[in-house]
């Protein structure tokens with residue numbers, strides 16, 4: 038186990054945060070209980086004083102096949118997984134072409150695009166907690182829309198190996214991304230409430246395009262909080278709380294964050 042100094046104003050996709058020491062876990066290390074596990078920080082908003090953090094190191098960055106399964110390490114990036122399934126003509130993970138993250142983060146968030154979610158094609162997970170490693174079939178893990186109940190650190194996932202990579206789907210996923218702002222963000226800030234869209238609600242309460250310092254609710258997609266340059270945590274949090282308050286007052290709807298706020 039070693040420690041790495043990470044500048045979250047560069048590492049996180051929203052480019053907010055300060056420099057923090059992150060514990061790096063490699064094979065053979067006992068997973069400590071206290072630190073918060075991070076992946077690629079594509080779904081995180083970090084304060085200047087985050088809790089203790091850990092991440093998986095290069096030993097967990099791997100992808101291979103065994104029999105009729107695809108096996109992926111917890112630190113493997115979506116781009117690498119996508120290149121592998123394309124090259125080896127494997128079906129079901131095409132949506133990773135347009136979804137940033139590491140395997141651990143993708144599984145913990147049950148990340149996806151519309152009806153394409155990572156749990157759809159998952160067989161099982163290996164989860165580490167302290168010195169204990171448990172392999173669990175998908176059905177033993179509670180999961181749903183942008184949620185999976187993972188008690189520990191995902192170190193490995195196994196997927197069904199079905200041939201037939203569908204290149205036509207890539208254009209579909211690309212089209213779904215046309216309303217995505219180009220500035221740094223952490224993707225959608227809020228989950229969509231049942232039967233509605235968080236972006237529609239934020240727009241309806243007049244916050245689309247609203248700015249605080251260098252953070253703003255995007256004028257392209259109102260559920261994206263974008264960093265216009267030197268955006269900071271306090272301004273991001275102010276806009277998030279403002280949207281929750283206005284939507285609650287205007288519609289009686291409680292918005293729930295999809296992003297994880299670490300402070």
Ligand SMILES: Cc1cc2nc3c(=O)[nH]c(=O)nc-3n(C[C@H](O)[C@H](O)[C@H](O)COP(=O)(O)OP(=O)(O)OC[C@H]3O[C@@H](n4cnc5c(N)ncnc54)[C@H](O)[C@@H]3O)c2cc1C
Pocket residue numbers: 050073074075076077078079080081093111136137138139140141142143144145146147148149150183187189190191192217222223224225297
């Ligand atoms: C431009 C943009 C567009 C996006 N669009 C989408 C989208 O369409 N759909 C979607 O679902 N998401 C989207 N996201 C969000 C993001 O891509 C996903 O949430 C992704 O799964 C995050 O992966 P990560 O490795 O960056 O995880 P992080 O952001 O580092 O962490 C996210 C969560 O995963 C947990 N976690 C990370 N690694 C592990 C591990 N090894 N074991 C256990 N838990 C772990 C963390 O504790 C945290 O709770 C978007 C993000 C951006 C920046």
